[in-house]
Amino acid sequence: MAQMTMIQAITDAMRVELKNDENVLVFGEDVGQNGGVFRATEGLQDEFGEDRVFDTPLAESGIGGLAIGLALQGYRPVPEIQFFGFVYEVIDSISGQMARMRYRSGGHHTAPITVRAPFGGGVHTPEMHADSLEGLMAQQPGLKVVIPSTPYEAKGLLISAIRDNDPVIFLEHMKLYRSFRGEVPEGEYTVEIGKADVKKEGNDVTLIAYGAMVHACLKAAEELEKDGISAEVIDLRTVSPIDYDTVLESVKKTSRAVVVQEAQRQAGVAANVVAEIQERAILHLEAPVLRVAAADTVYPFSDAEEVWLPNHQDIIEKVNTVINF
Amino acid sequence: MKYVLDNVESQFEMFQILNEDGKIVNKNSMPDLSDEELKELMRRMVYTRILDQRSIALNRQGRLGFYAPTAGQEASQLGSQFALEKEDFILPGYRDVPQLIWQGLPLYQAFLFSKGHFHGNQFPDDLHALSPQIIIGAQYVQAAGVALGIKKRGKKNVAITYTGDGGTSQGDFYEGINFAGAYKAPAIFIVQNNRFAISVPVEKQTNAKTLAQKSVAAGIEGIQVDGMDVLAVYAATQAARERAINGDGPTLIETLTYRFGPHTMSGDDPTRYRTEDMDNEWEKRDPLVRFRKFLESKKLWTEEDENKVIEEAKEDIKQAIKQAEQQPKQKVTDLIGNMFEELPSNLQEQMEIYKEKESK
Secondary structure (H helix, E strand, O other): EEEOOHHHHHHHHHHHHHHHHOEEEEEEOOOOOOOOOOOOOHHHHHHHHHEEEEEEEHHHHHHHHHHHHHHHOOOEEEOOOOHHHHHHHHHHHHHHHHOOOOHHHOEEEEOOOOOEEEEEOOOOOOOOOOOOOHHHHHHHOOOOEEEOOOOOHHHHHHHHHHHOOOEEEEEEEEEEEEOOOEOOOOOOOOOOOOOEEEEEOOOEEEEOOOHHHHHHHHHHHHHHHHOOEEEEEEOOOOOEOOOHHHHHHHHHHHOOEEEEEEEEEOOOOOOHHHHHHHHHHHHHHHOOOOEEEEEOOOOOOOOHHHHHHOOOHHHHHHHHHHOOO | OOOHHHHHHHHOOOEEEEEEOOOEEEHHHHOOOHHHHHHHHHHHHHHHHHHHHHHHHHHOOOOOOOOOOOOOOHHHHHHHHHHOOOEEEEEEEEEEEOHHHOOOOOOHOOOOHHOOOOOHHOOOOOOOOOOOOOOHHHHHHHHHHHHHHHHHHHHOOOEEEEEHHHHHHHHHHHHHHHHHOOOOOOEEEHHHHOOEHHHHHHHOOOOOOOOHHHHHHHHHHHEEEOOHHHHHHHHHHHHHHHHHOOOOOOEEEEEEEEOOOOOOOOOOHHHHOOHHHHHHHHHHOOOHHHHHHHHOOOOOOOHHHHHHHHHHHHHHHHHHHHHHOOOOOOOOOHHHHHOOOOOOOHHHHHHHHHHHHHOO
8 A cells, every 4th residue: 555646546547557458548738758737647658658658739629539549449548638628629529429439330339438637626727727517528428427536546446447448537636636645555456437435424414525525525524523413425436427326325314415516506417416316315305405516607717716616614504504404 | 021822732733644535644643453443443433323313312212311412422432442451441421421332331231321220330340430420520530540540550551531621621620630640640531622511612611722732731741633533533542542551641632523412412402502504514524424435445344334233233222222121120228238338327227217118
């Protein structure tokens, strides 16, 4: 076991898979000699060569097309989109093309592609760097969307994503890259895609979150504990498909739930979670399921992040509302 | 300040071997094709013309669905395909079904593609191709990737892709040729300039005098070819293929061609934007007429030969449409089953629901 930041765990996962499978290719803008703008691919080109880890021209759509074409030649591409706000340039390659490859060819062709991209607020990035756009991806049949919140999970989920024979969007929250270290086993292990994790057990209310909001929920749960409220915190880890078994089991126990996301209220995946709970567990509910989400504005100018981004206080408020409903 | 446009355009003069009268005008470039190969090229062009006529008729009868007419583009489509090897990879646009057929797609599957049935896209294992791309330009960025893959595998093959004149305005068109150039990947990019993107003439796409010169932006070779001249298209594609497999990178080939029919059979009316004079002018350049003249002058083609091909095509088409119509109907469970290698939880659940429905 080693103590690693999430970014180190991500690099380690790519190293493990580059070693394991000669078809794995890592490419994108500045991922080669430079080691990536966040150092996520640091040292990989030196270790595996330019044939396996390489830079591309500055064009996201071309990167998406490159990944699809390489997959058609039997490779297992792991392209990087430098910031997920730039996904608009490559939406066709992702949603219009790779997500549909297996279906449109009746299983004849596949797209075992893992698109990695950083996103997320709290680090004062310029425009279009921090936007939470997982909701767009979650609406596309044929994609899986994974968002880890700890170094351990980042490595295990990324190895699973790379080994998956269908396209996976792997979103890395920038604020979690280096904010803490965690135990990460050496070598290979996997964390199953499509499985949520109970980060903290509780009996009074279920908090369902993903990404940086998992940590906000844990902080809120700690404070709530002092007021005698026991919150169960579920980390979805995969936002498409969502592990409703774990969510429903918890909601049936606690009878109250709040879904927490960093994305705007009209975006993200919180509405999906609420809909599913009300369809499947309405008779277990003591209160409506509420959402913590950002305001329905464009992502804030960096100086306004603090007042705009949802935080543990917002979560505590919503929990009090459902408890006192 | 130096102005260079005239200089650039002069680099892209149209390459032609066979003129409208079926006479060789460029002996030095004459490709090395046997008499049998020349006859086979003619056979394919005639067959494909009949296929177009029958497809239009079958579409009107409601026995086919989406169909983009190909008459007029036989030299451009089949001359280029004829230069390929079996292991080369084709990324066609929506009008490029004939190339797939001659590369090995069974006709009934081409008809199933038209009708909208997934089995039409379940290509035989020895056909290296994607199904026709509807998103104009997407095939170009993907071709760059396929070509890079071929290069990495060390194979002596190419990726070939097709778009139209309108498609050259897309971002993916430029990104595709630029990526292939940056990686020196073995790709052949064909622009079939049939002068119209639905109703919009090529002059409204760009101020560039040729489309071939767009290769300059990627720093790759470009050539403009008489797309009604099957020998010129074949020769240009073969030369591009040689360059590609020798590691010299991609080529952009513009074929000057014309579609005699509408854009698609989905309600387009070319009389709204094309004059009869223009149609007549281009019909004089019909690739079949001029190649027929050439072969007849060499005593390689007779009316009898032609009628034989026509009958053969009609019979094949009749059998293929019958086979397409016998294909089992698609079920929602088929569609669910084709989504992932392992179904995620939501689809597992929906699979059960539809299984139940379909069992009633």
